[in-house]
Amino acid sequence: MSYYDVDAILTDSQKLPCTFELDVPGLGYLEGNASGTVKAGTKIDLPMWLGIMLFASSGNAPGAPRLVTLDFPVPLQQRVINALKADPKTVDLRSQAPHFYALGARIMDLFEDGKVLDTLLDTFKERASEIADQAHNPRGALGDGAEFLRGLDEKERQLFKAAHEGPKSVRAWTQDLQKNT
Template identity: 30%
Template structure:
């Protein structure tokens, strides 16, 4: 089947939401995340399993497909979607128990963005609430780690952060390092050049 990125408009001026992130490498990786689907009907010329002998999928077949393909088939009413395992009840229970320690990266490097993409398709409104509460619970810990490791190697605990959380951590870390550098080096304030000019007499 054709990649949805190949079927989009090739007009460079096309700024539609569908093509807004066409060349964004992170968005491409997000859409490569696997989604469980069930085929409503058989499909010929499709090979989702490299080890399969036939290039076809039987009606009722349960397989995992990249998000971009699963979304296209869903919009064509060819498959039904299920909630990916990274958003299942086990993950939610672990987050409720101790959100800061949950290894979200191993479950999905783009946990938040993928969740925002899949939620409206599977019709589960609780995913959005879960994403928000998860981020709120982990936010303070991310900033704390950023401030305490500004001049030290990243700790192993940072390995559990998602791509989005890592970007936030690095931004906070750089900000803190710049602030400390400002505090210990050079004058804090500089006299504006305009203040050094003599006022001309009007007489």
């Protein structure tokens, strides 16, 4: 991940459910309390970058618990995973998270859940074939496939663009070869 990667920055700004395990003075503004203390057991949705930093921190005593525990974000909770298992093509990934697969990759670094990872991989594979079909069939993209295309996340949009422009580039390249020989 590059420091200047806009997609990575947007992925890290995705909200992540965090539960505070310790009382933390001075962070009350996170829950709307200007100068108060966040009490142990408080659940707050924090940007992923902040949640991960607090998760990596612990109290100031040796063996103290972590400041927060992390939960799966809403786009990767069981309800969405079940829908992806049932029919990945019907789920609007963009409404779940514009950078859905990048979010999944970051979360898998934290949680290492094999079943969720397998579901994400299967989803991408199945949707990739539909994306390639839509990219080569413009009538489908304008008709029945329009709803599917609106629900593509950023990686899938890049795949669609590459699949759509690839054959044009190959044709132009072969025409240039024929002209030069």
